[in-house]
Amino acid sequence: MPRDITPERLARLRKVLSWRQKDLTLVLANIHDPHNVSAIYRSCDAFGVAQVHLYYTDTAFPSLSGKTSASARKWVDTVRHQDRDSLMSTLRASGHQVLATSCSPVAKPVADYDLTRPTAIIMGNEHSGVSQELVDVVDGEVYIPMYGMIQSFNVSVAAAILLSEASRQRVVAGMYAKPTYTDEEFEARLAQWIEK
Secondary structure, three states, rough: OOOOOOOHHHHHHHHHHOOEEEEEEEEEEEEEEOOHHHHHHHHHOOEEEEEEEOOOOOOOOOOOOOOHHHHHHOEEEEEEEHHHHHHHHHHOOOOOEEEEEOOOOEEEHHHHOOOOOOEEEEEEEEOOOOOOOHHOOOOOEEEOOOOOOOOOOOOOHHHHHHHHHHHHHHHHHOOOOOOOOOOHHHHHHHHHHHOO
């Protein structure tokens, strides 16, 4: 342990790390606006998401700047994928149900899904949504019920709402009350966080 870390700082790191949900994740699929990406990372940190998956096949990953986005990305791990097989094999290997945001007739409201299960939600491009190649291989399609004239949310707002519902379900199930990491994983990650 570094000598310059205060007991308060160490306690804070331990508490936040104990809340991390290693089996809840988002997939950012060709999202191009850096403000949206930064906002999504902030929401992931706020709701205890440990890791975000980046799927960029036809869009360059945006250049992120600013203290806020850099700070949020520091606490949320990033895994990059360049093809569908890599993405899906990684998510399947860890037992995730994979959902895609969608407005199709088969999509179900977010509250209809059990988000206490290991879950990955794919957030699509601002203009075209989740690509059909990904929709073809997911376990379900999800939408946020809306009651106004406008029938879509900004992608970063949608991500926050979906994570809020996942968090609500997980709080009720007591999942934030016990770490999702093994003792060894916890101590290894804590050591990494102390160095940040």
